[in-house]
Amino acid sequence: MQENALYTITNGLYVLSVQDGEGYAGSLVDAVSQIAVSPYLIMVSCMNNSHTKSCIEKAGEFGISVLAKETDPFVVANFGYQSSRDVKKWQNIPFAEIDGLPYISDALAKIRVRVVNKLIYASNTVFIAEVVDAFDSRSGEPLTYKYYRDGFKEQVAIAFSAYKAGRSAGNAACKKSQTAMSASSSSSTAQPSSPASAEKRWTCTLCGYVYEGDIPFEELPDDWRCPLCGVGKDMFELQ
Ligand SMILES: Cc1cc2nc3c(=O)[nH]c(=O)nc-3n(C[C@H](O)[C@H](O)[C@H](O)COP(=O)(O)O)c2cc1C
Incomplete structure (x- = not known):
């Protein structure tokens, strides 16, 4: 199988946000699609070892920030290169809190969803979620997975290295x-x-x-x- 063929499927990059006890967890994902209009349904696939996935199962509701092309590379590193089990990710970046969930401040759109179904596979859990609200949408280019793979990931890696270097040795x-x-x-x-x-x-x-x-x-x-x-x-x- 030519796995590169799968990279031709268009995906954006998104930050999920979810309640985690008294704080928030969150993760970078690309596996998001709108799959129905009546009602509006969104599909999100989370890896089974992701802390965000466990929090979504408990909370039943989560937020989706649609990332813009000009997103700070550190936002991608912060949510994609480390786990909320180890780091309070939302303390590292500016965010807007709406109805008890945080969203990336300069996201193209902020969408709140409620889980209505889930499919469990060996590596991933697929959540089917109904849109509860969608707000603060603005014009702009989305940050795509292709753009990330074609060079943006180098900027993300540099931002993550700088962040790690700036933290104490025992981080x-x-x-x-x-x-x-x-x-x-x-x-x-x-x-x-x-x-x-x-x-x-x-x-x-x-x-x-x-x-x-x-x-x-x-x-x-x-x-x-x-x-x-x-x-x-x-x-x-x-x-
Ligand atoms: C470009 C990119 C795309 C990713 N896509 C997904 C995805 O679709 N689903 C997923 O569960 N994790 C995805 N990840 C991995 C998670 O962001 C990563 O495992 C994160 O550390 C999980 O954090 P958590 O344990 O706080 O949930 C992606 C990471 C990157 C860098």
């Missing part, structure tokens, strides 16, 4: 990545060798995560998964 997001990588590595029979060199950067084609572990990427176990977005080794490309 939770770094710890999570390292823990995930060392947990995967410990099940490998491979011996550690020199760190991955700059010329040989295996990059996750979904989220842009760059593998920098001690074990050569090719020698990682077959069930190793991207510590950020959870996809398998086959979704990595040598760049």
